[in-house]
Amino acid sequence: MSTIPATHDAAHGHHDEGSYLTPRGPFLSTVVAWATTIDHKKIGVMYLVAVLTMFFLGGVAAMAVRAELWTPNRYVEQVQPDGTTQTVLQGDLLGKLFKADGLGAANNIYNRVFTLHGAIMVFMVIVPGVPASLGNFFLPIMLGAKDVAFPRLNLLSWYIYVTGSIFAVLSIILGGVDTGWTFYTPYSSTHAAGHWNVVFMILGAFILGFSSILTGLNFIVTTHKLRCPGMGWFDMPLFIWAIYSTSIIAVLATPVIGITLLLLIFERLFHVGIFDPAMGGDPVLFQHFFWFYSHPVVYVMILPGMGIISELIAVHCRKPIFGYRAVAFASLGIAAVSFIVWGHHMFASMGELASAVFSFLTFLVAIPTAVKVFNWIATLYKGSIAINTPMLYAMAFLFLFSIGGLTGLPLGALATDLHLHDSYFVVAHFHYVMMGGTIIAFVGGLHHWWPKMFGRMYNEKWAMLGCALVFIGFNVTFFTQFFLGTQGMPRRYASYVDEFQFLHQVSTVGSWFLLLGFLVHLGTFIHSLVAGPKAPPNPWGGLTLEWETESPPIEHNFHHEPILKHGPYDYDTTVPPHYDPADYPLDTSTPPHRSGH
Amino acid sequence: MTAYHFTTLAQDSGPVHGLFFRGDAAWDKGVATDSLFMWTFWFSTFWFVLLMGLMVWWVIKYRRRPGVPAPRSASHNAPLEVIWTVVPSLFLGYIFFRGFHAYIDKLVAPVDAIEIVVKGMKWNWTATYPNGAISPETTPLGASNVPVIVLPAGRAVRFKMYSDDVIHSFWIPDFRMKFDVFPNRYSSFWIQPMQAGETHWVFCAEYCGDQHSEMAAVILVVHESEYNELVARWGAAGGTPQEMGERAARKHGCFACHSIDGTRNVGPTWRNAYGNPVPLADGSTIPGDDRTVWDNYIRESILVPGAKLHAGYPNQMNSFQGIITEDEILWITAYLRSLSDHPLGAAALEAEQAAESESEGDAPANGEGANGGPN
Numbered sequence: 001m002s003t004i005p006a007t008h009d010a011a012h013g014h015h016d017e018g019s020y021l022t023p024r025g026p027f028l029s030t031v032v033a034w035a036t037t038i039d040h041k042k043i044g045v046m047y048l049v050a051v052l053t054m055f056f057l058g059g060v061a062a063m064a065v066r067a068e069l070w071t072p073n074r075y076v077e078q079v080q081p082d083g084t085t086q087t088v089l090q091g092d093l094l095g096k097l098f099k100a101d102g103l104g105a106a107n108n109i110y111n112r113v114f115t116l117h118g119a120i121m122v123f124m125v126i127v128p129g130v131p132a133s134l135g136n137f138f139l140p141i142m143l144g145a146k147d148v149a150f151p152r153l154n155l156l157s158w159y160i161y162v163t164g165s166i167f168a169v170l171s172i173i174l175g176g177v178d179t180g181w182t183f184y185t186p187y188s189s190t191h192a193a194g195h196w197n198v199v200f201m202i203l204g205a206f207i208l209g210f211s212s213i214l215t216g217l218n219f220i221v222t223t224h225k226l227r228c229p230g231m232g233w234f235d236m237p238l239f240i241w242a243i244y245s246t247s248i249i250a251v252l253a254t255p256v257i258g259i260t261l262l263l264l265i266f267e268r269l270f271h272v273g274i275f276d277p278a279m280g281g282d283p284v285l286f287q288h289f290f291w292f293y294s295h296p297v298v299y300v301m302i303l304p305g306m307g308i309i310s311e312l313i314a315v316h317c318r319k320p321i322f323g324y325r326a327v328a329f330a331s332l333g334i335a336a337v338s339f340i341v342w343g344h345h346m347f348a349s350m351g352e353l354a355s356a357v358f359s360f361l362t363f364l365v366a367i368p369t370a371v372k373v374f375n376w377i378a379t380l381y382k383g384s385i386a387i388n389t390p391m392l393y394a395m396a397f398l399f400l401f402s403i404g405g406l407t408g409l410p411l412g413a414l415a416t417d418l419h420l421h422d423s424y425f426v427v428a429h430f431h432y433v434m435m436g437g438t439i440i441a442f443v444g445g446l447h448h449w450w451p452k453m454f455g456r457m458y459n460e461k462w463a464m465l466g467c468a469l470v471f472i473g474f475n476v477t478f479f480t481q482f483f484l485g486t487q488g489m490p491r492r493y494a495s496y497v498d499e500f501q502f503l504h505q506v507s508t509v510g511s512w513f514l515l516l517g518f519l520v521h522l523g524t525f526i527h528s529l530v531a532g533p534k535a536p537p538n539p540w541g542g543l544t545l546e547w548e549t550e551s552p553p554i555e556h557n558f559h560h561e562p563i564l565k566h567g568p569y570d571y572d573t574t575v576p577p578h579y580d581p582a583d584y585p586l587d588t589s590t591p592p593h594r595s596g597h
Numbered sequence: 598m599t600a601y602h603f604t605t606l607a608q609d610s611g612p613v614h615g616l617f618f619r620g621d622a623a624w625d626k627g628v629a630t631d632s633l634f635m636w637t638f639w640f641s642t643f644w645f646v647l648l649m650g651l652m653v654w655w656v657i658k659y660r661r662r663p664g665v666p667a668p669r670s671a672s673h674n675a676p677l678e679v680i681w682t683v684v685p686s687l688f689l690g691y692i693f694f695r696g697f698h699a700y701i702d703k704l705v706a707p708v709d710a711i712e713i714v715v716k717g718m719k720w721n722w723t724a725t726y727p728n729g730a731i732s733p734e735t736t737p738l739g740a741s742n743v744p745v746i747v748l749p750a751g752r753a754v755r756f757k758m759y760s761d762d763v764i765h766s767f768w769i770p771d772f773r774m775k776f777d778v779f780p781n782r783y784s785s786f787w788i789q790p791m792q793a794g795e796t797h798w799v800f801c802a803e804y805c806g807d808q809h810s811e812m813a814a815v816i817l818v819v820h821e822s823e824y825n826e827l828v829a830r831w832g833a834a835g836g837t838p839q840e841m842g843e844r845a846a847r848k849h850g851c852f853a854c855h856s857i858d859g860t861r862n863v864g865p866t867w868r869n870a871y872g873n874p875v876p877l878a879d880g881s882t883i884p885g886d887d888r889t890v891w892d893n894y895i896r897e898s899i900l901v902p903g904a905k906l907h908a909g910y911p912n913q914m915n916s917f918q919g920i921i922t923e924d925e926i927l928w929i930t931a932y933l934r935s936l937s938d939h940p941l942g943a944a945a946l947e948a949e950q951a952a953e954s955e956s957e958g959d960a961p962a963n964g965e966g967a968n969g970g971p972n
Binding site: 072073074075089103104105107108111178180184186187190277278280282283284317318319320321322323324325326348349352355356359360363366367370371373374375377378380381382383384385386387391395398399402403406407409410412413414415416417418419421422423482483486487488490491492493494495496497499569571572583584585586587589 | 616617618619627629630633634637638640641644645648649651652653655656659660661662664665666667668669670671672673674677678681682685686689690692693695696697698699700701702703704738739740741762763764766768770771773774775776777779780781784786798800801802803804805806807808809810811813900901918919
């Protein structure tokens with residue numbers, strides 16, 4: 001690289017304040033200092049640790065699901081040592097592991113494990129993941145602020161998150177739930193096994209909702225009130241636009257799931273009869289309530305990922321994001337339309353008119369999403385593109401998310417959905433969107449901002465290897481599931497007819513590569529923390545404000561309140577902070593274009 | 598219990614279609630669904646290859662070279678952005694329209710469809726034929742024995758579905774059709790099996806507990822004559838459903854308020870009611886000409902009488918929730934049909950039942966006769 005990392009002295013004239021990571025005093029008081037901190041960076045790191053812990057738990061459940069599906073469950077005649085023939089159950093890996101008695105009990109264990117996987121990944125990883133960790137850490141810095149608007153509320157959000165997660169873990173320790181993460185009534189309100197398990201799991205999700213609402217509120221106010229001098233709305237990085245849109249959805253939609261889950265608890269404990277058909281209730285009403293939240297929340301999950309991708313592509317291509325305003329407005333447009341498409345989860349349970357309206361609206365929400373993908377790819381044109389781990393992840397995102405988006409078309413169209421609904425096609429589709437979109441963007445963003453967060457570089461070759469393994473493993477695992485779905489494999493099945501076994505085994509092999517990829521990343525990150533070379537303040541040559549401060553940032557983020565002098569992506573006209581203009585030639589042959597203007 | 602040999606459908610729609618589907622769809626409406634799916638697939642493939650091709654090409658072509666800045670280029674282009682917003686929108690509109698069209702075709706059954714009542718329960722399916730018969734046949738599938746639902750080739754079959762407990766979903770992958778099955782109302786769709794000898798999987802597609810993955814059935818398609826003979830043989834001894842409906846109505850005292858000769862009583866008359874629009878007290882109307890709407894209207898009026906109050910009548914009826922059985926509701930519905938001159942009423946009911954009893958007897962009108970015995 002032609003860049004020279006600037007020294008501390010070039011950045012400021014003050015004495016060294018030390019980074020936010022610098023321990024203050026002995027070990028115990030450092031722990032107390034972290035547990036009571038109101039520094040958004042520490043809270044962001046604490047969220048990161050909590051979210052990754054839950055990701056690990058959810059991942060173990062995912063591996064267990066794939067392992068169980070290696071073979072279908074079958075009764076076979078088996079000759080015993082004493083010469084008699086006995087009918088025994090085979091193929092129920094989890095059943096054998098937990099000493100389940102018979103087919104029903106074995107299937108029940110599988111049902112608990114996939115519920116665990118879904119509930120943890122959705123409520124504890126993907127929904128809070130990016131905003132609470134990377135968002136918390138970078139939203140104030142990218143705005144040029146010292147902290148979020150309500151630092152104490154921010155710490156409270158973290159404790160609420162942990163409390164909610166503890167309730168969920170408590171439910172698992174009690175034996176887990178077998179309702180599916182969607183908690184559909186009347187199964188969840190009457191039949192599901194383990195009374196208190198179900199109540200605790202729902203209570204956990206209910207509590208987690210408050211964490212989302214408070215974090216969202218905090219971010220909205222921060223974005224409105226704490227932008228540094230010189231930063232107008234259209235000078236904000238697109239990551240901020242994405243987090244801002246996400247926060248609006250979270251604040252508006254989360255109360256609905258809160259009320260719904262509370263009603264479900266009342267239904268279970270006191271039999272109020274709002275969802276129970278035996279008491280005149282309507283179980284489909286629950287589905288309407290549930291998806292009225294859970295569809296907007298799909299965009300709570302994906303918008304922050306989209307924000308990360310905008311940053312990754314701009315920085316590593318050194319180009320203004322093509323059509324900045326279109327991308328910003330697409331975020332808001334998606335946020336708005338996301339509230340009126342919930343019915344597309346229910347085409348197999350609604351009347352014709354409602355289905356037609358929701359199908360039409362669903363195609364409407366596809367358009368701003370497609371526009372974003374076009375804009376990202378157009379940004380590559382005539383860029384100066386670095387091939388590194390964050391950029392590889394950005395490309396992986398574009399690849400996987402495009403598949404996720406395009407496979408949404410046959411699900412949005414009514415005739416094809418009535419075949420594909422609740423099949424493995426849906427499973428594959430939402431993993432392409434949720435994991436291929438959000439998780440891939442999250443891991444890409446983590447590599448992009450890792451040097452800034454922890455002040456250490458990581459081994460690029462190993463990180464790229466991890467990325468390749470994750471990409472290959474992901475596609476082998478989930479692309480096969482599209483074929484399973486179209487051929488007739490329903491989702492949430494502990495067993496299956498013989499014809500599906502080959503594709504299931506391919507999918508399971510893919511999951512092992514996926515696991516290996518994440519383990520390589522884990523090793524790379526641990527190696528970086530222990531022995532990684534010190535990171536310069538601006539290793540990639542970014543123009544947004546987080547690259548102006550040190551790596552890792554000082555406790556108050558900036559020595560002086562920054563004053564914005566250039567747009568977030570004005571690579572045509574601006575030498576990035578900490579770069580020597582002599583080493584960073586700008587193209588002067590054509591007049592500059594300023595992003596967003 | 599018979600172990601059936603599972604057939605594989607012909608594969609004439611090309612190798613790519615063959616990757617996605619186990620053979621062609623088993624009826625023309627399913628073929629239309631597949632055609633839309635494949636159209637969407639090639640449309641998606643075109644955009645995906647274009648976008649990924651550009652991405653890879655540009656990343657290689659414009660990879661970073663030390664000391665060489667990115668050339669200045671436009672950071673937005675309004676005409677281009679309008680074009681790439683509007684053009685895909687038109688295609689999406691086209692997909693929406695085709696999807697809606699093929700969906701309506703699959704949901705709205707022809708008037709002469711045979712009605713088969715499907716009951717979902719944890720974890721089994723029961724299919725009841727118009728004469729009250731239930732198929733006693735089962736076959737091994739996966740780790741369980743599952744019921745065999747026998748259907749006649751070439752006849753439209755309408756499933757009227759309800760659940761005894763939680764929500765299930767009745768999915769027949771070969772027909773590209775499913776619909777959820779509810780504990781508090783009927784849902785329905787139709788299919789038309791084409792080829793005698795075919796077998797088709799039925800799976801429960803809505804998670805329903807421990808044995809969700811074992812909640813399957815097999816549809817066996819037979820010649821119509823064979824179907825009629827089997828159903829007649831399995832037939833219930835208690836009389837036709839409308840006769841049982843009349844007895845149930847008598848038992849529950851329905852005639853105290855509802856007349857069957859068209860005269861006005863405390864409640865609306867049952868004569869010529871079924872299938873016709875009903876004006877409601879709140880000013881809205883129950884639309885006529887729709888079996889599902891009417892079946893649900895009857896069911897709801899028995900269980901929650903005040904929910905949809907007939908215009909001009911007082912809200913005086915008590916709920917029969919927990920008093921009347923699901924079977925009795927089905928019989929009373931058949932009874933109301935037998936009292937109606939509407940095309941969906943007595944005529945359609947008799948036609949369905951006549952088709953079934955044909956093989957028992959004396960009118961080998963279709964020339965196939967009664968001797969096409971089961972194998």
